[in-house]
Amino acid sequence: MKTVTERRKGYFLFRWKEYGVGYLFMLPWMIGFSAFVAFPVGWSLYNSFNKVIINSDGFAYEWVGLGNYKRMLIQDNTYPIILISLFQEMLIMIPLILIFAFIVSLMLNQRFPGRGFMRAIFFLPVIFATGQVLMELFNQGAGKLPFVDQYDMAALVNQFFNERTANMILNVLGKAVIILWYSGVQILIFIAGFQTIPKTIYEAVRVDGATPWESFWKITFPAMLPFIGLNAVFTIVDLFTFPFNPVLEIVQRNMFSPNTGYGYASAMAWLYFALVMLLIGITLWITYRATKGRRELR
Helix, strand or coil: CCCHHHHHHHHHHHHHHHHHHHHHHHHHHHHHHHHHHHHHHHHHHHHCCEEEEEECCEEEEEECCCHHHHHHHHHCCCHHHHHHHHHHHHHHHHHHHHHHHHHHHHHHCCCCCCHHHHHHHHHHHHHHCCCHHHHHHHHCCCCCCCHHHHCCHHHHHHHHCCHHHHHHHHHHHHCHHHHHHCCHHHHHHHHHHHHCCCHHHHHHHHHCCCCHHHHHHHHHHHHHHHHHHHHHHHHHHHHHCCCCCHHHHHHHHHHCCCCCHHHHHHHHHHHHHHHHHHHHHHHHHHHHHHHHHHHHHC
């Protein structure tokens, strides 16, 4: 009869034989992550609870606890408003990007001449419109749709919505080109998801007399729920690290300000990070519940 220690040892050896090679391949990444990511992240979290002063001897720390967070949320009149406005805009843009990418990928999944060329066209902005190129395009006004000014959309939006909502909608319209530029990866993921659905299922429901509309809602859409969740998480991370993100600009500005410094800027960054992670968590939970319900029906 084996003891508990022997059983645990045997289980550990079994796990190592099964996954040991994978862990060895992950080891360089784990070392790099610990040295270049985990330590800076931990240091920034420590800074958020301190008042960091730079002097001739280096960094001087004065423990303030939650003082930076209280100052940021209560005394600062700018950061909370910009943070809330950004999240409101992103909650509109994320579904628009997902819907646009889903519709385009659905069309690109069909068989027609030049399909590969059209797929490449939609992915090209991902390659070219990044970093400094994207910033230069926006500085030249290429990121705004011309019909917003041509048809005086601002007056029309202000007529039907209050000032705050109208400004939010106009900001989204002003960044509408991002929906085109930031949909390439999502389109490829959706196309890959469509390839996982067996063609025999569509043939079977077609024999049973199901219409294309019914087959979409009964087969295609439920099968694509995991890919919708994956694209939602990717889009959230992509948009919240956008080069023209006003929150990141405020964090950077406060980092080098003598009145705030690294401690206050770290607190702002950690609040922003916590809200983004909360949004990602909600997205994963919704995706899990949707896919779980689908599995239970099976």
